Each structure stands twice: as structure tokens, then as C-alpha cells.
Amino acid sequence: DVKVTQSSRYLVKRTGEKVFLECVQDMDHENMFWYRQDPGLGLRLIYFSYDVKMKEKGDIPEGYSVSREKKERFSLILESASTNQTSMYLCASSLYGQGPSNYGYTFGSGTRLTVV
């Protein structure tokens, strides 16, 4: 069974702390994504990566950075956590392909981050 694993289910951090959210997939997928999910706003893309050491900004990258040193691991970093970053964070991965293959995402279970 394919898996995307997020290291923490719940996390509470203080304002100004540096926060690391980890995501690991075991499917040898090229693409990995970080989304945040807020009520009424749906899933908003923060960053994505289509290869090791590659990263691209999504729709809401401000206040975040990412790291992808290995194919299976994609980390989201909050450089200085703020209360408006309190949210559910979802990691996802997918295959990369030029033709009609499976582009569907596999999501992790999410990390609910509270910044106090």
C-alpha cells in the first residue's frame, strides 16, 4: 500500500519559532507538494518540487521555505512562525509523466499546526 507519511499529526509552536514539517513518500514519486487547508479556502498550494533539490513557489509561499535533499523526503519550513500560519498542512506526491498516466495525488494524513 502506497504511503505518504507526515511526521506529526498535531503540533503546537510559539510565535517566532522555526518549525519543520516533514513528509516522506515510499512510491518513488518525482513530484511532491505542500498545501495548507483552511475552512472556506480549500487547498492552497504553498510549494512544490518536481525533482531532488528543485522547488517552485505555489500560490502562497510567503513565510515558508522548503527543502528536498532526497527524492522521498520533502520538508516545509516556517522560518518564524506566526499565528496566521495556524492551519492544517497537507503533503502530497504524484508521478511525473508526459503522457496520460496517473497524475492523481496521494495525500498524507496532515499536520494540524497551532501557533500560539
Add this chain to the structure above:
Amino acid sequence: GENVEQHPSTLSVQEGDSAVIKCTYSDSASNYFPWYKQELGKRPQLIIDIRSNVGEKKDQRIAVTLNKTAKHFSLHITETQPEDSAVYFCAALGVGAGSYQLTFGKGTKLSVIP
């Protein structure tokens, strides 16, 4: 970039009735349209998808239709059951920055009333 609009944001139906959720997209180059179901406290999971060369696809009680000319696609759930209660997200696949990425709608919270 791609923009996906999803309606309605909330939907309540009686058990056994049908439910329809509609989405529109902006990028005519998009060619893959998945639907995800997210139950309370769980991860979104793919329930059905459709590619641009197909107009309709069915899987038991769920179906998706696509109108490429109008740039809209819909999810149809027949004979709804309480376990269908969840948030449903539509998405459209676009190409950007050398890779493929999904743009999601804002979601529809479906409540099936027993």
C-alpha cells in the same frame, strides 16, 4: 495560471436522493480532472477522475461528466448514503514550471440526512 471554481460550498440532501457538484476551470489546456473526498479528520482520497478525451465516466453510484467546450465538469452521486457525507474537492491538471500540478476548487461539504 489555472483557476477552478466549485459550487455549491455546502449541500444537504436526503438519504437516497442524488447530489450534484459543479466545477468550472479556466485553462483550456487542462486535460485531467480528478475528484477527491475528504471525510472528517482524514486525508483527501481520489474517488474518480476523467480525462479530456472522455465525456463521462461512471463507477457504481458516482459519475463525472466533462464539457470541454464550456470548461465545466460535474460530480454526480446517486442513491446517497450517510457515509457519502464529506467534503468533496474537484481539481484540474495544468502544466507549469516544468511539471504537472493540480489546482483545487474550494470544496463542497455534502451532508446526507438519514
